[in-house]
Amino acid sequence: MDKNYLAQQYNSKKTLFIKGSRKYDTKSITIFHEYINKFDIQGKKVLDMGCGDGSDLLIIQKQGADVFGIDSSAEMIHEAQKLFSTEKFSTCDFTQTPFPNHYFDIVVSKWAFQTASDIQSIYKEVxxxxxxxxxxxxxxxxxxxxxxxxxxxxxxxxQQEIVKSVLFDGTLVVEEPSHTFQEYFSPIFLSRFQILEYAEINDTGTERINGDIYPSFFIIHSAKK
Incomplete structure (x- = not known):
């Protein structure tokens, strides 16, 4: 898949995504911050990979963290820069960030990694x-x-394939590469990170095909070994 594809996709759908996320993604947003709030982030350097409009980092910054954000969408970064110092936010690929070695205390990401075809290269960069x-x-x-x-x-x-995900009561459709659990729980990840918490959650922001009940997302809290 073209690396520029996702940036172009969210550039054109920026307003729909921001409005829909605030209305329909309240459960995933709440759980995401509950996980972050379980330890002290005061004075910590925090990177959000796939920061979108920066709304999550605004919450994290209020807890005393030094926040940074990257996103593949230039339009999303433009929105984030309205809230923060511009030099701390940049448009880049998750696998090639502009930061030095061993720079961050915490890396977080929400609804972003599944947009990449190569999860292992993201892990290596983290x-x-x-x-x-x-x-x-x-x-x-x-x-x-x-x-x-x-x-x-x-x-x-x-088989990795591009799937169309219908979001926010049909107001937004995004295309993302499919992934397996083996990709997320890979030898690279398990050799360098200890899983502290894991949960599978059914949210309301995504389409329920045939009315079936199944998890919309999973979340992992891990510590680097």
């Missing part, structure tokens, strides 16, 4: 830019949900 004992918290679309959203027949869980 390992590079975090210090010893850093916390790593991320929330992503659940692989089961992505499998259900595949439209080809027969469906192949293991």
């Amino acid at each position: 390992i590079r830019i975090t210090n010893d004992n850093a916390r790593f918290i991320f929330l992503v679309a659940h692989p089961i949900r992505q499998f259900i959203e595949k439209t080809v027949s027969p469906k192949d869980y293991y």
